[in-house]
Amino acid sequence: MLSVFAQIYEQPGFFVEVVLGGLMAGVLYALVALGFVLIFKASGVFNFAQGAMVLFAALSLVRLMEVMPFWAAFLASCAIMVALAFAIERLVLRPLVNQEGIVLFMATLGIAFFLDGFGQTIWGSEVYTLELGVPKDPVFILESVFEGGVLVNQLDIFAAVVAGALVVVLALFFQKTKIGLALRAVADDHQAAQSIGVPLNYIWLIVWSVAGIVALVAGMVWGAKLGVQFSLALVALKALPVLILGGFTSVPGAIVGGLIIGVGEKIAEVYFGSQIGGGIENWFAYVLALVFLLFRPQGLFGEKIIERV
Amino acid sequence: MIYRETGQFKISYAADQAIFPIRQDLIGMLLILAVAFIGIPLLATDYFYLAILIPFLILSLAAIGLNLLTGYCGQLSLGTGAFMSVGAYAAYNLAIRVPDLNLLVIFLMAGGIAALVGVVFGLPSLRIKGFYLAVATLAAQFFIDWVFLRIKWFTNYTPSGSVSAPALDIFGYVFATPRQHYLFVLVIVVIMALVAKNLVRGRIGRAWMAVRDMDIAAEIIGIPLLRTKLLAFAVSSFYAGIAGALWAFVYLGSWEPYAFGIDRSFQILFMIIIGGLGSILGCFLGAFFISIVPILLNQVPAALGVPISTATASHLEYMIFGALIIFFLIVEPHGFARLWQIGKEKLRLWPFPH
Numbered sequence A: 001m002l003s004v005f006a007q008i009y010e011q012p013g014f015f016v017e018v019v020l021g022g023l024m025a026g027v028l029y030a031l032v033a034l035g036f037v038l039i040f041k042a043s044g045v046f047n048f049a050q051g052a053m054v055l056f057a058a059l060s061l062v063r064l065m066e067v068m069p070f071w072a073a074f075l076a077s078c079a080i081m082v083a084l085a086f087a088i089e090r091l092v093l094r095p096l097v098n099q100e101g102i103v104l105f106m107a108t109l110g111i112a113f114f115l116d117g118f119g120q121t122i123w124g125s126e127v128y129t130l131e132l133g134v135p136k137d138p139v140f141i142l143e144s145v146f147e148g149g150v151l152v153n154q155l156d157i158f159a160a161v162v163a164g165a166l167v168v169v170l171a172l173f174f175q176k177t178k179i180g181l182a183l184r185a186v187a188d189d190h191q192a193a194q195s196i197g198v199p200l201n202y203i204w205l206i207v208w209s210v211a212g213i214v215a216l217v218a219g220m221v222w223g224a225k226l227g228v229q230f231s232l233a234l235v236a237l238k239a240l241p242v243l244i245l246g247g248f249t250s251v252p253g254a255i256v257g258g259l260i261i262g263v264g265e266k267i268a269e270v271y272f273g274s275q276i277g278g279g280i281e282n283w284f285a286y287v288l289a290l291v292f293l294l295f296r297p298q299g300l301f302g303e304k305i306i307e308r309v
Numbered sequence B: 001m002i003y004r005e006t007g008q009f010k011i012s013y014a015a016d017q018a019i020f021p022i023r024q025d026l027i028g029m030l031l032i033l034a035v036a037f038i039g040i041p042l043l044a045t046d047y048f049y050l051a052i053l054i055p056f057l058i059l060s061l062a063a064i065g066l067n068l069l070t071g072y073c074g075q076l077s078l079g080t081g082a083f084m085s086v087g088a089y090a091a092y093n094l095a096i097r098v099p100d101l102n103l104l105v106i107f108l109m110a111g112g113i114a115a116l117v118g119v120v121f122g123l124p125s126l127r128i129k130g131f132y133l134a135v136a137t138l139a140a141q142f143f144i145d146w147v148f149l150r151i152k153w154f155t156n157y158t159p160s161g162s163v164s165a166p167a168l169d170i171f172g173y174v175f176a177t178p179r180q181h182y183l184f185v186l187v188i189v190v191i192m193a194l195v196a197k198n199l200v201r202g203r204i205g206r207a208w209m210a211v212r213d214m215d216i217a218a219e220i221i222g223i224p225l226l227r228t229k230l231l232a233f234a235v236s237s238f239y240a241g242i243a244g245a246l247w248a249f250v251y252l253g254s255w256e257p258y259a260f261g262i263d264r265s266f267q268i269l270f271m272i273i274i275g276g277l278g279s280i281l282g283c284f285l286g287a288f289f290i291s292i293v294p295i296l297l298n299q300v301p302a303a304l305g306v307p308i309s310t311a312t313a314s315h316l317e318y319m320i321f322g323a324l325i326i327f328f329l330i331v332e333p334h335g336f337a338r339l340w341q342i343g344k345e346k347l348r349l350w351p352f353p354h
Helices: A001-012 A013-042 A049-064 A070-093 A101-123 A154-176 A180-186 A189-196 A202-226 A230-246 A251-276 A282-297 B023-043 B048-071 B079-098 B103-125 B128-148 B179-201 B203-213 B216-221 B225-252 B260-276 B280-304 B311-330 B334-350
Strands: A138-141 A152-155 B166-169 B173-175
Touching: A001 B260, A013 A049, A013 A152, A013 A154, A013 A180, A013 A202, A013 A230, A013 A251, A013 B128, A049 A070, A049 A101, A049 A202, A049 A230, A070 A101, A070 A202, A070 B311, A101 A230, A101 B260, A101 B311, A152 A154, A154 A180, A154 A202, A180 A189, A180 B023, A180 B216, A189 A202, A202 A230, A230 A251, A230 A282, A230 B128, A251 A282, A282 B103, A282 B128, B023 B179, B048 B079, B048 B179, B048 B203, B048 B216, B048 B225, B048 B260, B048 B280, B079 B103, B079 B128, B079 B225, B079 B260, B103 B128, B103 B166, B103 B225, B166 B179, B173 B179, B179 B203, B179 B225, B179 B280, B203 B216, B203 B225, B260 B280, B260 B311, B260 B334, B280 B311, B280 B334
Parallel strands: none
Antiparallel strands: A138 A152, B166 B173
16 A cells, blocks of 8 residues: 555656546536536436437437538438437437436437347448547656656647637537526526426427537547547446535536546546456545545535435 | 225235235235246246246346345345355355355355445435445455455456356255256245245335335434335345346356446346336346346347347347337336236226226
8 A cells, every 4th residue: 555655756757647537527527417417407307318429429429420521420420320319309208208307318228229239230230440540649748847747648739628618618609608597597406497488398398409419429539538439428437426526416526537537537546446347436535435435425516415204 | 806805805914914914915916926936837948937937927026125225225236246246156165165064055145244244335325315336336246356356366266267066966956957957946946935025024124115105204203214224125135146146056057257347237227127116026027027028039039030240239239128128118117017007906897997
């Protein structure tokens, strides 16, 4: 245990590199978690299909890019995700309105199954490489501060920039537009929002569309990193601890939670993983989130739930 | 008219509290048991046992376990697969490390060990609720998967990590054929289903339901939350552990940790939701549906003679499965058990209009 701290002290450059790597990974987790939060906030649906949506969006994008330039493919994929949101709202959410949370959760699991199958049926199930025109070679930065510099992947920096831009756009959308105001109203209180004339169905359509586009961006970045393949659907599982850490209803929570999980996971993996057998990245994030939960049951930024009999 | 309880007067408390107070239910149950114990063994083929009946029964048992926790006590859990694997590996280790231990004792102890692990992972339920808890139980799933994959002691240092169960030998009688396996599983499942049914009708089950409906209110009327929730986790994991041991020893024979991955947890959750939360009957209906549908979907392309690749077929299977789940949730969000309930109400009058 002590040797770990000694190691950190002796090689601060390496430590910074690990932390930076963790932050980059965290940004990616946060991107997926963001989609969850948007939907949970506005409709109270725990959307397990977010991972499937990431996969579906990435597959659409990568296959469309084979026949058209990037920007056209991106817009077309956006249109596909909006159409998907429309279909989900019409065919799944509307008939199930007013059901308990667990039933809606189950329905999103059904959606996840359907999308996994549907996406791979129409777009194919091989591993596709997504070229965004971003160099993937690692570069050294901060060479003047640390001996040997810090190794950073350019793609990761690109991902962080994209994620940051997305968060800014979303924040502006939520805070400055009329639709954003309606969305916040619905998130606050469904009934009150409806009674002052906010059309719920329309709002859900928008929220699912936005979540779909967030999934597209997440799929784009993850796909560029890992290749577009079925394992992207499992990225959702990585985003869950981020959610419980940050709180289901908080956008900043998703970001901060993602960063904490990313850094914690990387540090644990690099410094402690080898001592207990390796491969701990699958569960470490969950345990980290659990420990946080024991002190703050509603997550870092979640709303405090006040219960009355 | 068929399902009419007119004239069945209950003249003692015992009759009123009977497990099947209505005669038609009792007769129906006895008929089902007769078919299961006598009819099926006379008719079924080996394929039928191995591909349908045995997995169906074992998964029903796991579904009962999860339903006790989620349907009755209201604690959503996504870690059933993990508790099944605890049962399976506990049984395996007991079988190879403790000589001459009776297999039934091994199964009971495996269930007990799973129950202990379940209690440990149930501890967060005292602080967190709902979907937060569901995600927390995923921690159990991933952690336990990792333990059996990486800590070689549990798999007896086999290089591939896959282990084989010993022969099913109880008091010198070896269960070898699929029919014997089926009967062995059937006896265990019937007994445990009966226990579960009685558990939920009694004090414990009522305490669970009170906690499910509103835990603060339950606490105020004097139900100890800590004990009740942890008991639900323990009993649920006990059932899951025995189901896991059966799954490993009887159905799989040899297995690796992936047999109890997160997909298994979701599969069992599907079962209880499609079948009906808070219903023992629902566990069987849901398990039947979820285990039979993929088999049927598998047969369809071959039966129609459509030449599609196996990959496409499996993707189509996913699609249809997902669509079916959504369809059934929309038709009846409370599951098959509720459909059956409605059917019984209708049968009271049918075929007469009034």
